[in-house]
Amino acid sequence: KQEVTQIPAALSVPEGENLVLNCSFTDSAIYNLQWFRQDPGKGLTSLLLIQSSQREQTSGRLNASLDKSSGRSTLYIAASQPGDSATYLCAVRSGTYKYIFGTGTRLKVLA
Amino acid sequence: EAGVAQSPRYKIIEKRQSVAFWCNPISGHATLYWYQQILGQGPKLLIQFQNNGVVDDSQLPKDRFSAERLKGVDSTLKIQPAKLEDSAVYLCASSLMGGGTSYEQYFGPGTRLTVT
Numbered sequence: 001k002q003e004v005t006q007i008p009a010a011l012s013v014p015e016g017e018n019l020v021l022n023c024s025f026t027d028s029a030i031y032n033l034q035w036f037r038q039d040p041g042k043g044l045t046s047l048l049l050i051q052s053s054q055r056e057q058t059s060g061r062l063n064a065s066l067d068k069s070s071g072r073s074t075l076y077i078a079a080s081q082p083g084d085s086a087t088y089l090c091a092v093r094s095g096t097y098k099y100i101f102g103t104g105t106r107l108k109v110l111a
Numbered sequence: 112e113a114g115v116a117q118s119p120r121y122k123i124i125e126k127r128q129s130v131a132f133w134c135n136p137i138s139g140h141a142t143l144y145w146y147q148q149i150l151g152q153g154p155k156l157l158i159q160f161q162n163n164g165v166v167d168d169s170q171l172p173k174d175r176f177s178a179e180r181l182k183g184v185d186s187t188l189k190i191q192p193a194k195l196e197d198s199a200v201y202l203c204a205s206s207l208m209g210g211g212t213s214y215e216q217y218f219g220p221g222t223r224l225t226v227t
Contacts, residue, residue: 041223043221045218098167
């Protein structure tokens, strides 16, 4: 049974800092991994989708990496801004085709 | 391109009452998902449709929850009767395809349900 863990659960950093969010999964046989952002009271916004054959994806200040063999993905945010404050969720699609979500990392970027 | 639409945005009901949520996916998206997100947790898949057929409903409490997707477009999720533990945000998402392919999910704004 696939389980997805995100560490840390919460993170507070000063503006301008580079930071890394972690996502771990127990079953390495995945189809893809997707990172989302969720603002309070809102739905989820897709940030990056990494196919199982890819090692990383980049979009602007965001870079996501995938290491299937170790069951890990990281989301790197460069030069953080107060507008980056949100909850970041990763979701893994594996054997049963459904997405399994982690519990998220609540990020606060201080001005 | 219009996003995933959901209504209502908020709903407050008493336990044992019934409630229904509506979702309109992105045009052309064959796969539709309903998730339940309890405060402080990640979304949990309740049911997944491919066109108007059910792909996965293993985590849907079928004694009280039901869902349908007529004509492979809009979908409704119903709870009858509601319990206190059903208080959550119900999220609808869609993707171009499903199954073993790897298309992105796009989410609607969600419906926040409070059961008193």
